[in-house]
Amino acid sequence: MKILLVEDDVFIGESIKDYFELQGNRVDYYSSPIKALEEIYPNNYDIFLIDINMPGMNGYEFYKELKNYASDVPVIFITAYSDIDHVEQAFDLGAADYIKKPFDLKELELRVKRLVFKKTNEVKITENYRFDLNKLKLFYKDEEVELTQNEKYFLEILVKNIGQVVDSETLKDYVWDGKDICSNTIRTHVKKLRNKLKENFIKNVRGSGYKIEKQQ
Template sequence: MKILLLEDEYTLRKSIKELLEESGYVVEEYSEGKAALEAIFNSKFDLLLLDVNVPGINGFELLESLRKNGIDTPTIFITSLTEIDSLEKGYDLGCCDYIKKPFDMKELKLRVASALRLASLRSNKDTIKLPGGYEYHTKCFTLTRNNEEIGLSKTEKMILDLFIKHKNQVVTPEMITEYVWDDYVDPANVRVQINNLRKKLDKDLIKNIRGVGYKLEA
């Protein structure tokens, strides 16, 4: 399990990192918000531990940016803020837990384990396993393989979503046109988009059913 830790207090950051690594987690540590945000956009984490009052982008702003971009990684705030308005804001933004400073390290360890366990249960319900080690995540419309996201355009994501909804069934070009564009589109453009999607996947994951359409065999 990979955890991102954002905490600007050096001693506390190092203590948390040491605790979590001793528990078997991989931890990336950051002391300011902008670097942490860039890391989250460029890598996959199983959990975020975010201090609120950090240099640059604060923890609230960071989580808000992530949620607007469809990144729903479970997040725990670690903060000295105690006002009910601050707690409410954190939960409204989508955090799953709040740990108020100062806290016992054993409590932090238990909260982290609980958050990861709950996230795993939700993930299993929202994930469709496909041949070749692919996994399709229905909540964020992303496709991963070995925990690495496959880069897809918006159109490719919509086409894949249609195939997922009709897995093991033939999907016709007309169905794709209606679902993705809801208007007339040159059939050649549909073929181009399908071919672009197929190039990013294992050969024959999406099969061409000659004269009829395509099929995702799952």
């Protein structure tokens, strides 16, 4: 799971980051929303944790920006306020949840898990293929398909967005962590991956990116 955390109180921020990283998650922590906007690809996250009261740009405005690029990523607003108006504003913006300070980290974990692991962690790709989003493992009829690290990340982001196109900027950022790679690298990886598959469920959408078709 990859988390974007934006919280101006560095003590709270670091605590949350440590807590989730200890459980094997990836946490990108920013204490300033402005800085975050400059550096991130919103689509790469499973969830946003955003403080509402921050200097420079408040959490609502910040989320409005993110939403343009990642309308499907759930957000939990962290707030020191408790009045219903703030809750309402949050929900109007499409918030998935909100949590009031001070809170127990365990409670935050519950709320995060509730949103992120909405569905089962195994996603059915085709009749025979399924992908385990926790263990990043691909199975063909109960038999594991051996994947390299990059292939795992590649499938992870595709499976997370199953039915939707994942563009190459998102792929670069997610699989290669923003590193500058040659234009061919993605294509070569797709080729290698396809070679390992008995059915080619990795579809290219010309001019946009790659996707896995959603089953019905």
